[in-house]
Amino acid sequence: MIPVYVAGRGLVSSLGRDLDAAVAALRHGGVPAVPRSVAEGFTWPFQAMADEGGDWWAQARARVTRAAGDSGALLTDRSGPLFIASSSLDVGAREQHGHFEHGLHHFAEQVADWLGWAGPVFTVSTACTSASNALLSAATLIGRGDAHHALVLGIELPNRLTLAGFGSMQLLSPSAARPLGAGRDGLVLGEAVAALHLSRTPSRWRVAGGANVVDGSDPAGAVQGAVVAMCQQALIRSGLQPGDIDLVKLQAAGSGANDATEAAALHEVFTPMPPLVSLKAALGHTLGASGAAEIALLTACLETGAWPAACAPDPALRAELATQPPARVCHVLATILGFGGGHTAVVLEDGAHA
Structure with missing residues (x-):
């Protein structure tokens, strides 16, 4: 397989209009969630992107083109594959304009x-x-020689359907996200547009491997055995042992059950447990965009020393978030767990410490 690298990144999120703004916001404690309502009496905290003016389509275009441009992908010949990753796609526009024929x-x-x-x-x-x-x-396409570069866009844009759906399942916190925290009581959702420009050309961050394990036995929650299998397969495909992982970026979003399931699974895989980090309290859970948004922000944090705040841990989990970046990180395991039984991990290697 041909080595694959992260050639560039872009991020538009509740933390700011670009990745530099997001890092600066983290250094100052982040950006507080704002109340968002779907109907009278149904309001939850939400990590919203700043309003940029115009209708849904105009704002979507501005955010997407900025994130893609920041990644450097638009400086290429644009002939490689483009991946649009989202759980809501353009449902916000459909809500706003009432067009459902596409x-x-x-x-x-x-x-x-x-x-x-x-x-x-x-x-x-x-x-x-x-x-x-x-x-x-x-x-995979780049590694097999089918493409020289590719652009991955994770996109979660304003809509009411997503918030209403999570709220109807009583999965949302009425106050704040507390990943792995004592008193955690649910998720805080968020919006983001993230771009990862992948290339054969060597750069600091290499995509070392990863795995996707689907176990739908709990359609709305993580399955401990699937989390273990995901981690083990990702390590094998990256040519690594558990002890080679210097940092785990968790899914941990503040869910009572899922945080506990993920922590228990990691105890099966890692002895001792590596340092842990979650970005959900800073970004919100950006759903289909989270895999790209959190990798973009985390790699920037590791390069700059900025770091998300950690809440008071739940001692029952025997796992707590690191309060500062580890002194040396060569390999990162970044996990995302989702509805429908999806359990996905990506392993990144930092060439500055390889």
């Missing part, structure tokens, strides 16, 4: 048109694991 791939084609993209275009919509699966698919 198929699901219409949004990806619209994004490709905005970017002037000439290569093949793929839609990946596997719930919260969408962007992670898109990244693994793009890396």
Whole structure:
């Protein structure tokens, strides 16, 4: 397999208009969630992107083109594969304009048109694991010699359907996200547009491997055995042992059950447990975009020393978030767990410490 690298990154999120703004916001404690309502009496905290003016489509175009441009992908010939990863796609526009006649791939084609993209275009919509699966698919194409570069876009844009759905399942916190925390009581959702430009050209971060394990025995929750299998397969495909992992970026979003399941599974895989980090309290759970958004932000954090705040841990989990970046990180295991039984991990290698 040909080595695959992260050639560039872009991120538009509740933390700011670009990745530099997000890192700066983290250094100052992050950006507080804002209340968002779907109907009278149904309001939850939410990590929203700043309003940029215009209708849904105008704002979507501005955010997508900025993230893609920041990644450097638009400086290429744009002939490689483009992956659009999302769990909501353009449902916000459909809500706003009432147009429901287009198929699901219409949004990806619209994004490709905005970017002037000439290569093949793929839609990946596997719930919260969408962007992670898109990244693994793009890396496989490059690694096998079928492409020289690829662009992965994780996109979760404003809509009411997602928030209403999670709220109806009583999965949302009424106050704040507390990943692995004592008193955690649910998720806080968020919006983001993230871009990962992958290439054969060597750069600091290499995609060392990964795995996607589907176990639908609990359609709305993580399965401990599947989390273990995901980690083990990702390590094997990366040529690593558990002791080689210097940091685990957790799914941990503040769910009472899922955080406990993930922690228990990691105890099966790792002895001792490596340092842990979650970005859900800073970004919100950005659903289908989270795999790309969290990798973009985490790699920037490791390069700059910025770090998300950690809440008071739940001692029953025997796992707590690191309060500062580890002194040396060579290999990162980044996990995303999602509805429908998706359990996806990506392993990154930092060439600065390899």
